Amino acid sequence: MCQLHQKTIEMIVKEGLDGFGINKLAKAAGVSPATIYIYYKDREDLIIQTTLRVSNVMLEESLKDFDPDMGFEEGLRKQWHNRAQYFLNHPLDVEFIEKMRYSHLYDKVAVHLYTSFKEVMGRFYNGAVSRKELIPLPFEVYWAVAFAPLYQLIKFHTQEKAFGHKKFTLTEDFMEQALQLVLKALKP
Amino acid sequence: MCQLHQKTIEMIVKEGLDGFGINKLAKAAGVSPATIYIYYKDREDLIIQTTLRVSNVMLEESLKDFDPDMGFEEGLRKQWHNRAQYFLNHPLDVEFIEKMRYSHLYDKVAVHLYTSFKEVMGRFYNGAVSRKELIPLPFEVYWAVAFAPLYQLIKFHTQEKAFGHKKFTLTEDFMEQALQLVLKALKP
DNA sequence: AAGATAAGTGAGCGTCCGCTTATTTATGAA
């Protein structure tokens, strides 16, 4: 039942993993506690399956219209765009994933993720290096410089509390500005 | 009692906010549950105070030997160094802070943090711009490019699961390499 | 229409949790 999926996300975001309970969820979704156990083995299974579902959508979205054999600048821009789109359009799901990423249950989720994603990303990276569009770097260094700034900007955007005096809003301009800096750093 | 502080961190890292309970903590610390309530108002107060204590140490460490009027490259390198030192020397505390950062209790912690830190960082940023050592940028864009890659590298280092085929270890070399890329991006 | 299966439920079980209370033990000033 899809109601359960959505309510689970909402409640965990709002109240945290502690404070999230089966009885509360059942009441919020308008079903009997017993109904939940038709679809999920137990509380942990419910949380893990929900996390998996959301994460998979996110990964799919971030690869939309992306081809690992694209040129480096074009490919990187596409990925920044896709990620930003998803993050800005699904703030609740993103907050949910982040909460889960730092929970002790995440290990049990991570096993089932990223396999094809990693492959595609590796291929894109290798292609760019071999075409001399990207400085040869340890993959992790490349990744950190190429994507971490984007995630940080999105975090600033999402955050209630501003770091500086006023609330930060992520515009196309700011994104392009940051992307240019990253390209400047990574291009030979 | 300092035993409580440490055990709280250990248990929350290991079992998460759910699964962390007063009775368990008391048993692990070898005291009576009632003793905990001599020092802390309730469960939430215990968690918040513990988080505050750890966070404050982290912020202090990251400003060690740092002067906001330093030259840009020297100052940025010092900050990268301080953060890396702290993160690599206190992996448990870092994991604890990250868990807490994404919990629903973090709002109640954040209020008491960052005030002087933000001021120092702002001063450093303004000085560097006015000396033309740093491209003028929105503060958030600067921050994202300047520090997010470091945090990402540390995350790779800390992570059990490797992104690629083999476990990533953050060396001085990798850090310097990444720092050079960031400087290349940010310098006029 | 009859029977079989799936989907869903309300009530509540046993357990564990946060927290309190009545009491004991350690500390220290006179």
Place this chain on the structure above:
DNA sequence: TTCATAAATAAGCGGACGCTCACTTATCTT
């Protein structure tokens, strides 16, 4: 030594929690 205060405790209350069970209702097959 006396006695007030602080520090710590063991035992356990009330309530919420995860989960189950006996049962009803909806759906499908022939």
